[in-house]
Amino acid sequence: MKTTVLLLVLCLSFSIAPSQNMSNEKLAEIFEKVSDSIEGEPGRWQFYVKDISLMCFTDLGNNRMRIISPIMETFQLSEELKNACLTANFHTALDVKYAISNDILWTVYIHPLKELSEEQLIDAISQVYASNITFGTSFSSSTLIFPGLSSEDSKEKKKTTKKERF
Numbered sequence: 001m002k003t004t005v006l007l008l009v010l011c012l013s014f015s016i017a018p019s020q021n022m023s024n025e026k027l028a029e030i031f032e033k034v035s036d037s038i039e040g041e042p043g044r045w046q047f048y049v050k051d052i053s054l055m056c057f058t059d060l061g062n063n064r065m066r067i068i069s070p071i072m073e074t075f076q077l078s079e080e081l082k083n084a085c086l087t088a089n090f091h092t093a094l095d096v097k098y099a100i101s102n103d104i105l106w107t108v109y110i111h112p113l114k115e116l117s118e119e120q121l122i123d124a125i126s127q128v129y130a131s132n133i134t135f136g137t138s139f140s141s142s143t144l145i146f147p148g149l150s151s152e153d154s155k156e157k158k159k160t161t162k163k164e165r166f
Helices: 002-016 024-034 079-091 118-133 151-159
Strands: 037-041 044-049 052-059 064-073 097-101 104-112
Touching: 024 037, 024 044, 024 052, 024 118, 052 118, 064 118, 079 097, 104 118
Parallel strands: none
Antiparallel strands: 037 044, 044 052, 052 064, 064 104, 097 104
């Protein structure tokens, strides 16, 4: 009996759970609420949050969306900064990533459009903004940081060969 009731509750919770069904119209409404200014058209927006430029592009046919923010031209990037970006992608950038396209370093968030919730979208905007303004310092998109190697551990690891590690 308990199993039957549990199964019934689970089935009902899945059937009444709201689907996200994000659209360009809903994106535009949310961008209007959270940005200082916005321009563009459905599927292509540029908006500002505290003087930081963010852009959003959607591809309805492939159910994709991305929010991006330019950081700097790649000729300004040292190898040390590139390595710091790659390390941040693993530990501190969380749902956003640092990426290079058209000779520009970007911070980028990519997600299926329809499955995106309003809360996820607002969090994505926050993470893209944070990863832009923390570039060069903590390289973080939020206060959550996945643990990694300390600099001393990293130096020690470099001394071992692949054969010794496995």
